[in-house]
Structure formats: structure tokens, C-alpha cells
Amino acid sequence: MSGVTVLEVQGLWKHYGLPLPKMLLPFFGSFAASERAALKNIHFELKRGETLGVIGYNGAGKSTLLKVLAGVTAQTRGTVNLRGRVFPMIELNAGLHPDMTGRENVKLLSAIMGLSRSAIQSTLPAIEAFCELGEWFDLPVRTYSSGMLVRLGFGVAINIRADILLIDEVLAVGDLPFQRKCYNQFERLRQQGVSIIFVSHNIRQIERICDRVMLLHQGETLCIGEPEEVCLRYHKMSSARDMECVRMLLPEIATWQCSGELTVTSVTVMDANGSPTSEFMPCAGMKILIQYQSEVAVVHPVVGIRIITSDMMRIADFSTGDRFPTAAIHPGTGWIEAAINALPLLQGVYSIGVTIKAPDGRCIYTGENLAFFGISYAAETRNNFGIVHIDAQWAFSHNTL
Amino acid sequence: MAKFFSLLHITMALAYRDIVSRYRRSLLGPLWAIMQPLLLMAVFTLLRTVVDIPSDGVPYIIFSYVGLVPWTFFTSAVNRAGSSILANSTLIKKSPVAREIFPLAALMTALFDFCMSGIILAGMLVYFHMPLGTALVWMPVLVLLTAVLAFGVGMLVAALGCFRQDVIFAASFGLQLWLYASPVIYPLSAVPRQWQFAYRLNPMAGIIDGFRNVLIKNTPPDGVLLILSCAITIGFLALSWPIFRRCAHYFADVL
Secondary structure (H helix, E strand, O other), X not given: OOOOEEEEEEEEEEEOOEOOOHHHXXXXXXXXXXXXXXXXXXXXEEEOXXXXXXXXXXXXXXXXXXXXXXXXXXXXXXXXXXXOOEEEEOOOOOOOOOOOEHHHHHHHHHHHOOOOHHHHHHHHHHHHHHHOOHHHHHOXXXXXXXXXXXXXXXXXXXXXXXXXXXXXXXOOOOOHHHHHHHHHHHXXXXXXXXXXXXXXXXXXXXXXXXXXXXXXXXXEEEEEEOHHHHHHHHHHHHHHHHHHHHHHHHHHHOEEEEOOOEEEEEEEEEEOOOOEOOEEOOOOOEEEEEEEEEOOOEEOOEEXXXXXXXXXXXXXXXXXXXXXXXXXXXXEEEEEEEEEOOOOEOOEEEEEEEEEEOOOOOEEEEEEEEEEEEEOOOHHHOOXXXXXXXXXXXXXXXXXX | OHHHHHHHHHHHHHHHHHHHHHHHOOOOOOXXXXXXXXXXXXXXXXXXXXXXXXXXXXXXXXXXXXXXXXXXXXXXHHHHHHHHHHHOHHHHOOOOOOOOHHHHHHHHHHHHHHHHHHHHXXXXXXXXXXXOOHHHHHHHHHHHHHHHHHHHHHHHHHHHHOOOOHHHHHHHHHHHHHHHOOOOOXXXXXXXXXXXXXXXXXXXXXXXXXXXXXXXXXXXXOHHHHHHHHHHHHHHHHHHHHHHHHHHOOHHHHO
């Protein structure tokens, strides 16, 4: 990082809508400037080769910020100082004409992005190779599959020389090898000194690839700094909100399937002493109580519990295994308890899924989102980031010269 | 200067896309470009068998076609430019490129159609032994004037039409009325004397009359009329361009 500032934003405000004179309001009233600011007093700067992540809830102003930086829409107040060419990777497939071939569309998009005729001629082979479209490159775009469209749009965006790349939630598309390829290309660009502003809802991705992260909330910068700290703040913010949502929605989002022989009547999360709760500290003990009502007797059932993050990642899936000595389900009601000594999870909101199988592997009952619990932030775990809490025993030694 | 060539390149690329994509799935292709003035000419020539319309002593068929070709250029340029911002909304939302290039590219597309019609027109002028000569040097001036006027009107329609589409509908309706307020299917001399002055404030009056002078009579356009047209055209551009510029900041917000 050479320390040269390529982008400087000072006191940036954005109100959507037109500053209309009163007499025009009856006709264009719906376009009148809104009271609510989409961006409020944003300050930051970006150095050469730096990757800045922007996170926040929907409507926090992330996309508006990128649009202002891209010059697509004008700011209401404030200054944006840019040194170099900005390339917005916003709405990649926008502007493709269905009746034109891939090649013709690439030429047009490159021209719109400011490439000269000779520059287009020289980058065209690279784009063609990157898209991996083969003979489709010379067929009308309307015949493309959606994956091919994505590759075309991305191929143009990523092969055009720019000093600042603005990336808005575009990596969620394309198949895995192609995503991998895009990441590698980003890495190469960064090493060449390209600065990147990266907007995404995938916080893990942001945490991994950004040098700094900015957290936006209702148009304001809540914090900007080290990725771990800012992402933690976001997690805390969203945990509180998630728990609130979960409490309201719990009866509605639980889903299950059963064979009719057995139903789970409730799943309760309890602390080590057996009193129900939904808030835990990292590494606290936990008991999960499954209450059921069964029509049949099942000897040696396989009972499994899954723990799933709020971004749908299954981080644990554990079961009794087959032939667990005391496992038995009797007709009528009963309960199954799983006690966990210390749950090594970090702050976040997690959901619980349960599966009960017969010894021959036949599924008797399976359900998702049957219960939720949250892990709060604890000062003792501030040296741990990610999902899992690792309590390492550190040792240092040295050899005297 | 580099910026100018870059904008020219983008405009041409957009115009190329518009022209090629328009005809890619059609059978007759660019022939459609010459259909509109030809059909209108046929209609008015038939109409003339019923109603008496003077034609300054030349066959009405050539008289009306000489007026209809630039008129069609003007209307199609205004219509295309007027809807160009809405039609290119996806590009506008992702690129900061100067917004003027979209109506400008629309103008180029209309100019292409005009050239296609021009081939038929040239054939007819030769067939009817029109006295073509040195006055043809005025042609570029007249075409440019038509283009600038269409650009001015088109930009205004595009800028306001982006917020309220009624403007675009009203524009194409207004153009149909404008045809009858211009000396396209009748000569300027047919306008009653007491209305002549007001009539001449219509910039298309000077332009269409100029095309007739040059192509049918081999005389330069009427000086006063041409200057009046120029002045009003430039005045219109001076009004509509700043409005367009002002609105352009908000295109991406409302599209």
C-alpha cells in the first residue's frame, strides 16, 4: 500500500428527489425532495490498493453511496474527490441488448464505460477468454442462460482497467469455479494497486477480504475501522434485532415433516441448571429438551440436533448415533435431553433443528427453526473472532543466541 | 479533445446498436426507414385528387415528398430523442456518461433513416428532371438546422418525460398537429397573408421551405426566413439544454 489517497469523501449528504419550486408540486409532487436523507454527513478516505467494505441493513444507504461515488447520481451536499478512473460494478447485466451478440454488447458496454476504440480491441480477447462462453460469444444475448449473462457482465467489468472498483453484491452469482476465478482476479487487481469498495451482506466475506470496514445505519456512519471490530459491532446490532424478530416470528417460521407416528411438541433451550432461557454467554453450559408425543414404540431411535446460524450455515449436527444403549421412545408423551457442557460458540443468533430416525434409517420426524438462542458478546472472548470459540493454551519459547 | 472523441465514439456505438438491433429480426430491414414518408406521400397525393392543394407548379408527388422527407427526419428524431432517456434507463443507472449522448444517438439513428429516404428522394428528383445545381451547398446547413432543432425539442421532451411520461405521449401527439402547422403538404404561399408573420415563427416553416427552394427550384433558402428559423432554433436549444442539464442530475434517481 503506497499510502496515496485515491478517494476522499467529506460531509456527503444525499436527499432523493428534486428541489422543486412550490408551483410545480401539484404535477411533480411525488418527485419532491424527501425529508429523509439517504446519506448523512459521510466522511472517509480510501488509499491506493486498499479494500473498504461497506455493511449495513437494507436501506442503510450502501447502494446510494456507491451510486454517488460512481457519479450516476449527484450528491445534495459535500465533496467527493477522486483520483483516477472509477469503475462501478453495479447492475452488471443492465444495458445488454437481447438481439445483439455477446461480442457486440461487450463493445458497447466498454464504450459506455469510456474505453477508446483501440482499448476495446486490445481488451476484447481477455474478456472473451474470461467469460468462457466459446461460440456463444457470437450469438444473440437473448439465447443465453442467466449464468452466461452473469459471466458476460462480469467479464467486461473485471477486465477494464480502473483505479477504483465499486462492487455491489455481485459475487453471489455464477457457479463456484467462476466465483473462485473472480476472487483470484480481485486479488490480482489489489496487488496491482487497484482500490476496491465492496458492498455485501455476506459479513464473513467482508471480514475476510477487506482492509477496513464501514458500518452504515440509516444513512449514517456508525463506525469505520478494523474489519473484526466493525463486523462484531454489526453482529451485536443484528443479534439484538434478530432476537427481537425471532421472538415475534417463532411460531411462524418453524417447519417440520413427520411420518405421523411421532410429533415433537416442543423444543426448549435451558441453561446448565435447567431453567429455560434464550440468552447465553460464550462457553456456557446448555441443555436442549425435546418433548414428544408418540403413537408407537421405537427402540434405539437415532436422535439428531442441528445448530444453524442466522445466515443459514449448519455449524453443528450431532446425534445419538445408532444403538445408543438407553435410547427408546414409548407410546404417549416423553422427553429427550441433550446436555452440552460448554457450547463453544461466539456471539450471534442460532436456530435449532431436530431429526428423529428409526434404527433402519427411516425418518420419523424432522423439523427446522424449532427453537432459537442467542450468544451475547462477552469481554472474555474479545480475542476470538469468527463463529467458534477456541480456548488455546499458548506457549512461547526461545533459543538464546 | 480526447473527451470529445470519447463521447463521439459512445454516441456512434449507441446509434449502431439502435440501427442494427432494430432491423436484426425484420425481413425488410432498413427499407422500413423509407416507408413512412412514402406512405404519407401516397396518402396526401390521393387526398389531393379530392381537395385542391397548390404545389407551386411542380408535380405534387415530388412537391410533397421533398417536404415529407425532412419532416419525417424531424419527427422521428424528436420521438426517438424524447424517449431515449427512458429507453436507456439501465445504462443511465450504471454509468456516469454525459446524458446528452442518448438523445444525440437517437438523432443519429433518425439521420440514418433520413439518408435511406434520401436515396429514393434523389432518384425521384432525377426522374422528374428537377433543376439540381449549386444551391445544393445549402443542404448540409438545412440538415444541420433540422437536427439541432430536433435535438433541442427532443432534449426537453426527454428531460421532462423522464419524470412524467405524459410529456412523451403529448409530444408525439403535438408533432402530428405540428405537421399541419408547417408547409409540408402545402406551400408557404398558401398561408393567408394576415397569418404569414405568426406562421413564420414556426422554425420548421423556414426549414421545409428552404429544402423546397434548394431541391426543386435550385435557389438558396429565403434569407430572412432562414435567419428567423436559426434564431428560434438556437433560442430553443438555449432554453432546453440547461433544463436537460439540471434534470440530468436526477435521472438515475427517478428511473
